Amino acid sequence: MDSQPRILLDDIGQAQQERLFYIDFKLRFSGLINRTDLVSRFGIKAAAATRDLAQYKEIAPDNLIYDTKVKRYLQAGDFKPVFAYPGGQALAALCHGLGDDHVCVQSALISAEVPTQLNTPNLDILAEVSKAIYQQKILTVDYQSLSSGRSKRDIVPFALVDNGLRCHVRAFDRKREQFGDFVINRISAASLHDGYIPNTQTREADIQWNRIVEMHIVPHPRLAHPETIAMEYGMEHDVLKANVRAAVAGYVLRRWNVDCTDDHSLTGSEYHLWLKNTVTLYGVENLAIAPGYQTE
Numbered sequence: 001m002d003s004q005p006r007i008l009l010d011d012i013g014q015a016q017q018e019r020l021f022y023i024d025f026k027l028r029f030s031g032l033i034n035r036t037d038l039v040s041r042f043g044i045k046a047a048a049a050t051r052d053l054a055q056y057k058e059i060a061p062d063n064l065i066y067d068t069k070v071k072r073y074l075q076a077g078d079f080k081p082v083f084a085y086p087g088g089q090a091l092a093a094l095c096h097g098l099g100d101d102h103v104c105v106q107s108a109l110i111s112a113e114v115p116t117q118l119n120t121p122n123l124d125i126l127a128e129v130s131k132a133i134y135q136q137k138i139l140t141v142d143y144q145s146l147s148s149g150r151s152k153r154d155i156v157p158f159a160l161v162d163n164g165l166r167c168h169v170r171a172f173d174r175k176r177e178q179f180g181d182f183v184i185n186r187i188s189a190a191s192l193h194d195g196y197i198p199n200t201q202t203r204e205a206d207i208q209w210n211r212i213v214e215m216h217i218v219p220h221p222r223l224a225h226p227e228t229i230a231m232e233y234g235m236e237h238d239v240l241k242a243n244v245r246a247a248v249a250g251y252v253l254r255r256w257n258v259d260c261t262d263d264h265s266l267t268g269s270e271y272h273l274w275l276k277n278t279v280t281l282y283g284v285e286n287l288a289i290a291p292g293y294q295t296e
Helices: 007-011 014-029 035-042 046-059 087-096 123-135 226-232 246-255
Strands: 064-067 072-075 138-145 149-162 167-173 178-183 187-193 212-219 240-245 273-275
Touching: 014 035, 014 046, 014 072, 014 087, 014 123, 035 046, 087 123, 087 149, 123 138, 123 149, 123 167, 123 187, 149 178, 149 246, 212 226, 212 246, 240 246
Parallel strands: none
Antiparallel strands: 064 072, 138 149, 138 187, 149 167, 167 178, 212 240, 212 273
16 A cells, blocks of 8 residues: 655654544545544644644645635545555454554564454545445445446445455445445445435435344254353353344354254354344345355
């Protein structure tokens, strides 16, 4: 990823670097920022926030412009990120909140290993998707689908989802006139534009997103020592009750290899868990990927 020289950053203290990182990140992934954002995020005075924005503009003058109408700094057309960060870090920040410790790349206190990811989100595409969500705009995408190949379509995105294997965006698809999931790395181009968005195309109208499914997950009955799994997952009375959105239920069941057959008949060594109340999945739409689940 291209980034601007960081020579001026060398003389800036850690605390201000954190705030400059925040400005850079907000501009890239939401497209706008103001003093109030910094004041709320870091608990600093408005005057200090003004100095931070001025400092950032000195480092990267082509990255932001001030809009007097909305009284915010907007991402400029020639924006190039000042800070570099892995795709996984950006996705985690967007999904779970932006942490403070961007300068320390690796902790010296512990040694840890994270399983290799086979793909990470394209940050340029992720930024466009994120801005569309944040600014509540329509997104025109070139999308490569497994079923229909490449096509151009308008979507109305409202949520990012990291299912542990890949990142997708939940959105209303104006071409198919229904809500669906779009894998970030299957989007080859994306652009924002304004337009009327009726209530039927917003988060509140997505039944699968708003429906909560309570799943009762238990140790697989074929296990010789089911108490081991009960302990590993912190089960109470040998049951783990998980509340998930219907829109992501299939992803959760696949990720954790939960046997979804009525008679717990899957025999692979990877199946340590069984969904005891399969009836809870009635009406859930993305169950083709749920291990062993069969519709009536």
